[in-house]
Amino acid sequence: MRWKEQLLRLTPYQPGRSIDAVKKQFNLEKIVKLASNENPFGCSTGVITALQTNPSSLAIYPDGYATHLREKLAGFLGINEEELILGNGSDNLIQIISRSLLHPNASTIMATPSFSQYKHNAIIEGAVIKELALINGEHDLDEMLAAIDEQTNVIWVCSPNNPTGTYIPENKLIPFLEKVPPHILVVLDEAYYEYVVAEDYYDSINLTRKYENLIVLRTFSKIYGMAGLRVGYGVANRTIIKALEPAREPFNVNSLGQLAAIAAINDQEFVEVCKEKNRQGLTQFYDFCEQNQLDYYPSQTNFILIDFKIDGDKVFQYLLEKGFIVRSGKALGFPTAVRVTVGSFEENVGVLQALSDFLKEN
Numbered sequence: 001m002r003w004k005e006q007l008l009r010l011t012p013y014q015p016g017r018s019i020d021a022v023k024k025q026f027n028l029e030k031i032v033k034l035a036s037n038e039n040p041f042g043c044s045t046g047v048i049t050a051l052q053t054n055p056s057s058l059a060i061y062p063d064g065y066a067t068h069l070r071e072k073l074a075g076f077l078g079i080n081e082e083e084l085i086l087g088n089g090s091d092n093l094i095q096i097i098s099r100s101l102l103h104p105n106a107s108t109i110m111a112t113p114s115f116s117q118y119k120h121n122a123i124i125e126g127a128v129i130k131e132l133a134l135i136n137g138e139h140d141l142d143e144m145l146a147a148i149d150e151q152t153n154v155i156w157v158c159s160p161n162n163p164t165g166t167y168i169p170e171n172k173l174i175p176f177l178e179k180v181p182p183h184i185l186v187v188l189d190e191a192y193y194e195y196v197v198a199e200d201y202y203d204s205i206n207l208t209r210k211y212e213n214l215i216v217l218r219t220f221s222k223i224y225g226m227a228g229l230r231v232g233y234g235v236a237n238r239t240i241i242k243a244l245e246p247a248r249e250p251f252n253v254n255s256l257g258q259l260a261a262i263a264a265i266n267d268q269e270f271v272e273v274c275k276e277k278n279r280q281g282l283t284q285f286y287d288f289c290e291q292n293q294l295d296y297y298p299s300q301t302n303f304i305l306i307d308f309k310i311d312g313d314k315v316f317q318y319l320l321e322k323g324f325i326v327r328s329g330k331a332l333g334f335p336t337a338v339r340v341t342v343g344s345f346e347e348n349v350g351v352l353q354a355l356s357d358f359l360k361e362n
């Protein structure tokens with residue numbers, strides 16, 4: 001078969017190791033998964049109740065327009081319903097944007113290391129990819145601007161950035177947006193938005209009003225604890241949404257996901273509690289790093305990238321055998337680091353104890 005040549009160069013997304021696989025391999029009873037930046041506190045009880053009590057016929061296609069969820073989200077964000085696009089996770093929105101704007105005669109700009117799916121989708125579309133190295137874990141916005149050429153169609157900005165957890169302050173983002181030519185789409189991926197506490201963070205939804213080439217991506221997979229239900233959304237002006245909609249699969253957000261997301265929005269107290277516990281959890285990690293003189297990036301997310309100055313796979317493997325699944329920095333562009341999702345207080349104590357043991361033994 002005559003596959004797209006670029007597909008032969010790609011490997012499928014490597015997910016964090018599954019709990020069952022690790023249990024079996026190391027004959028462990030308990031596994032703590034801190035690999036995929038999921039919410040250790042699950043989701044709101046309101047979500048569970050909604051799923052249990054609302055009859056949703058599985059034989060019937062979902063509402064392709066996600067009417068009720070759209071209404072709810074628009075009200076919650078203070079925007080018009082036409083300024084929203086729903087996705088089967090924000091991954092799906094990255095795919096829709098790539099499909100709509102990238103092709104072999106287009107170029108696209110992104111930071112590196114950053115979230116892998118920008119590059120992955122750009123490769124599939126055959127676009128020219130320009131990756132600009134992070135500086136101290138942060139996007140080099142000046143270099144990203146300098147990389148713009150005649151063919152540039154999309155610039156990806158991940159804030160807070162995965163895998164560093166760093167964010168772009170308002171006083172750096174605005175001058176950048178001012179300089180991007182209006183025909184280039186800026187994608188601001190805010191998968192971890194709800195975890196941000198930095199006071200100089202910008203109001204991105206408002207920015208979509210001012211910058212007509214900006215789309216903001218968010219998700220119910222992280223603080224809302226619904227990664228398994230796959231719901232994400234994009235906010236932009238109507239013209240962008242209208243252009244993207246034909247590239248969206250008609251039934252991309254499933255019925256249960258729509259139902260659950262409405263219930264999730266209704267429970268902002270849950271979000272606040274998770275945000276607070278996450279801050280406390282991050283402090284546990286910061287204290288550990290300070291005590292052991294390990295470099296890390298202060299995080300605005302629910303994960304932390306810690307540099308152990310040795311092969312990240314070695315740390316990963318040690319933790320795996322102790323029942324903690326994390327991500328080795330090796331696959332993420334930081335070969336001597338590991339990325340750990342902030343867990344519950346007890347989970348954090350456990351993984352930090354294992355890391356202390358590792359440091360003693362090495």
Ligand SMILES: Cc1ncc(COP(=O)(O)O)c(C=O)c1O
Nearest residue numbers: 089090091115162191219221232
């Ligand atoms: C920066 C970033 N964007 C997007 C996603 C995709 O999230 P989802 O497809 O679950 O909404 C992730 C998931 O880890 C992420 O870290």
